[in-house]
Amino acid sequence: MSVTELDTVKAEAATEPRRVNKRELWSARGLLLPAVIFLILLTQVPFVVTIVYSSLKWNLLYPNDRGFTGFDNYKSALTSGDLWPSIVATVLITAFSVILSVVIGMLFAILLDREFRGRAIARTLMITPFLVMPAAASLIWKYSMFDTNIGILNWLSRALHLPVVSWSTEHPMLSVVIVLTWQFTPFMMLILLAGLQGQDKGILEAAQVDGAGTWRTFTWITLPHLRMYIEIGVLLGSVIILQVFDPIAILTKGTGGTKTLAYLLYERAFIGLDVGQAAAYGVVTVILTIIVATVALRTLFKVFMAGGSR
Amino acid sequence: MNRSLKGSLVTTLTWILVLAFFFPVFWMILNGFKPESVASSVNPKLFFSPSTDGYQLAMDRGMKGYLLNSVTASVTATIIAVVLSIPAAYALSIRRVKNVENALSFFISTRFMPLAAVVLPLFMILKTLGLLDNIYMLAIVYGAVNLPVAVWMMRSFFLEVPFEIIEAARVDGAGLGREIFRVALPLVLPGVASAALITFIFSWNEYFLATLLTSSAARTTPPFLGSFVDGRGQFLAVLSAAATIAALPVIVAGWVAQKQLVRGLSMGAIK
Numbered sequence: 001m002s003v004t005e006l007d008t009v010k011a012e013a014a015t016e017p018r019r020v021n022k023r024e025l026w027s028a029r030g031l032l033l034p035a036v037i038f039l040i041l042l043t044q045v046p047f048v049v050t051i052v053y054s055s056l057k058w059n060l061l062y063p064n065d066r067g068f069t070g071f072d073n074y075k076s077a078l079t080s081g082d083l084w085p086s087i088v089a090t091v092l093i094t095a096f097s098v099i100l101s102v103v104i105g106m107l108f109a110i111l112l113d114r115e116f117r118g119r120a121i122a123r124t125l126m127i128t129p130f131l132v133m134p135a136a137a138s139l140i141w142k143y144s145m146f147d148t149n150i151g152i153l154n155w156l157s158r159a160l161h162l163p164v165v166s167w168s169t170e171h172p173m174l175s176v177v178i179v180l181t182w183q184f185t186p187f188m189m190l191i192l193l194a195g196l197q198g199q200d201k202g203i204l205e206a207a208q209v210d211g212a213g214t215w216r217t218f219t220w221i222t223l224p225h226l227r228m229y230i231e232i233g234v235l236l237g238s239v240i241i242l243q244v245f246d247p248i249a250i251l252t253k254g255t256g257g258t259k260t261l262a263y264l265l266y267e268r269a270f271i272g273l274d275v276g277q278a279a280a281y282g283v284v285t286v287i288l289t290i291i292v293a294t295v296a297l298r299t300l301f302k303v304f305m306a307g308g309s310r
Numbered sequence: 311m312n313r314s315l316k317g318s319l320v321t322t323l324t325w326i327l328v329l330a331f332f333f334p335v336f337w338m339i340l341n342g343f344k345p346e347s348v349a350s351s352v353n354p355k356l357f358f359s360p361s362t363d364g365y366q367l368a369m370d371r372g373m374k375g376y377l378l379n380s381v382t383a384s385v386t387a388t389i390i391a392v393v394l395s396i397p398a399a400y401a402l403s404i405r406r407v408k409n410v411e412n413a414l415s416f417f418i419s420t421r422f423m424p425l426a427a428v429v430l431p432l433f434m435i436l437k438t439l440g441l442l443d444n445i446y447m448l449a450i451v452y453g454a455v456n457l458p459v460a461v462w463m464m465r466s467f468f469l470e471v472p473f474e475i476i477e478a479a480r481v482d483g484a485g486l487g488r489e490i491f492r493v494a495l496p497l498v499l500p501g502v503a504s505a506a507l508i509t510f511i512f513s514w515n516e517y518f519l520a521t522l523l524t525s526s527a528a529r530t531t532p533p534f535l536g537s538f539v540d541g542r543g544q545f546l547a548v549l550s551a552a553a554t555i556a557a558l559p560v561i562v563a564g565w566v567a568q569k570q571l572v573r574g575l576s577m578g579a580i581k
Contacts, residue, residue, distance in 0.1 A: 035461060038454060039454055042432075043423055045431075046429075049430075101507075112328075114320065125329070125332040130334065131560045132560075133515045136557045139536075141334065146336055150349075156313075183334055191572065232579055243518070246536075249517070261426060278430060285424045
């Protein structure tokens with residue numbers, strides 16, 4: 001991340017003039033240690049244990065039939081036909097939700113970057129969906145928006161003489177994406193708004209004077225400037241949504257191609273009680289997260305910036 | 311087109327879009343104050359004689375206990391994350407360890423590790439120790455989940471402390487504790503607020519771990535809300551009331567600390 005490098009450079013510049021002695025270095029290590037140990041105990045060690053679990057034949061229903069099976073859990077994950085649809089569901093839900101919330105978030109950021117009466121109130125209202133507890137958001141959408149009887153969307157459909165739609169059963173993927181987009185649009189908007197407000201207004205004025213239209217100013221000056229902000233938004237948004245569980249558990253229970261990896265693991269471990277198999281899904285989730293966070297994002301930005309950089 | 315006319319058109323459009331976007335929240339709050347028969351009617355009603363039956367019913371379902379558990383878990387997690395992140399961030403900014411980059415990427419990779427990768431061993435260990443359904447165990451896990459963000463954020467604030475101030479304190483013979491807590495920390499209180507806010511929000515709203523690591527005594531609000539899914543009959547009013555209470559603390563915290571929110575969400579990258 002470019003921001004990290006920037007921070008590091010700044011830090012180096014700040015501390016360059018002084019010499020670091022040994023005692024100081026040890027006290028610095030002492031400061032860092034509690035946090036590092038705490039994290040190793042609660043995240044790194046469990047992850048290693050997950051890898052060990054994934055090599056075991058271990059179903060809680062048969063506690064005596066437990067032993068090492070090597071890659072069998074991965075093999076059966078690949079052959080049982082559960083894993084691949086789950087990866088597809090996770091990636092599709094993440095991609096659609098992130099892209100939609102960046103695009104809509106950008107629209108709102110531009111609208112709220114203007115000066116107008118009540119802007120602070122509009123901004124406050126806009127960030128609210130992100131703050132609403134995800135479980136509450138999913139329930140509210142499921143019953144008061146999507147429901148065939150009492151849902152507002154179907155009340156609108158009836159008013160417009162359109163067919164009534166049972167959103168979460170007829171369009172499960174779309175329903176999940178709608179709720180996630182609703183929650184993450186404010187997140188993207190906040191980050192992009194910070195970017196817009198950090199823009200050099202002089203350059204924008206100069207572009208106007210030179211006769212560049214609004215659209216050209218946006219694509220040639222604003223968008224490249226926002227690149228870093230879009231990157232941060234997409235990266236953080238993807239990593240969070242890749243783990244998505246709440247709207248799946250509440251809206252669809254994994255039906256209709258929405259069984260994300262987190263939900264699959266939950267089902268296999270806590271309903272199927274198959275620890276070994278579930279652990280294998282956990283490891284696959286980590287691998288997928290690493291892939292998405294590195295390769296896919298890099299490609300996305302190359303495509304995205306191909307138009308922006310001359 | 312006239313410039314001011316165009317301006318007010320855009321403003322009107324902005325408001326329409328913002329209000330449409332906010333509508334589900336508005337509707338949730340409104341439905342919470344409706345009598346059940348009104349809330350569950352096929353034709354939505356804007357005007358009605360308000361009732362607190364929904365809130366009463368939510369409390370009858372034992373919501374107070376779940377809220378108290380949520381408070382315990384979120385506040386404890388926030389304290390853990392803030393207390394551990396201050397010295398760590400200090401060692402990554404002002405009194406620096408050798409491999410700052412390695413330590414930073416250790417923290418960020420931990421943040422990005424999916425909960426799915428750690429939940430099974432945590433569950434089995436806690437089960438063996440008889441510590442499942444223990445609210446403090448959930449709080450400790452939340453503290454760990456949010457610690458990396460807190461470290462990154464606190465670091466970005468410490469980096470802004472002018473080094474002359476630290477140096478002056480050292481010349482005056484201030485010890486390490488005094489240097490951190492008396493000299494540097496008062497200058498980064500907004501950072502502490504950011505770290506605390508983000509940890510609180512994520513812990514309060516967390517559903518996955520809460521569902522798996524608690525069952526009854528330590529159950530928090532999100533899984534309690536989740537249990538409405540299997541409800542029968544009319545329950546929109548009580549559901550909306552419960553959802554409103556559940557969402558309120560974080561909404562208010564986020565509204566009050568909007569500035570800290572952006573910096574916190576971006577892990578300190580955006581100022």
